[in-house]
Amino acid sequence: METALGTIHYGVKNWWWYIIIGFLFIVTGIAIYTQPADGYLGLRILFSAVMICSGFMQIFFSTANSNILKGCEWILTSGMLDLVIGSYLFLYPGLTMVTMPYFLGFWLVFRAFNAIGSSFEFKNLGARGWDWFFFGGIALLALGSLIIYYPATDLVNIIVVSGSAFILGGFLHIYKAFQLKSLKN
Secondary structure, three states, rough: OOOOOOOOOOOOOOOOHHHHHHHHHHHHHHHHOOOOHHHHHHHHHHHHHHHHHHHHHHHHHHHOOOOOOOOOHHHHHHHHHHHHHHHHHOOOOOHHHHHHHHHHHHHHHHHHHHHHHHHHHHOOOOOOHHHHHHHHHHHHHHHHHHHOOOOOHHHHHHHHHHHHHHHHHHHHHHHHHHHHOOOOO
């Protein structure tokens, strides 16, 4: 079975997209903490914009590296999922006010499984520090599960959990970028 990082013969192209996504996530997490008065509608717009940008960047990354990375379909799938969820959140504001915690929670859980899977791929390739990526994925899984399990909590809890998840996700993306940059057979 081929993995997304299974065979790397050349340097990974456009690895720096993950740095951009990471900084975008970190800025979003900080904005969630610093602008809680903007309310739930502002969070919906922010989440949708970040997801759409992340989706386009992942789609671009996967297509640019399809000849270098085997199994790049998972990155493409993640990008398309981000694009679909972000577009849905943006286009249907009334409906998403009720469903946003579920979308956010399941999206974070998907990202967590992606991070955990990537950590094992990094381990198989002999990359150092793969365990940090693994534990970051576990923490992201816990935060996403909290949102799914308690979707009707007050705005303060959603802000704290989602802000923390975005900041953690940002650091994981930046870490992944540098791991991808350093990998070659």
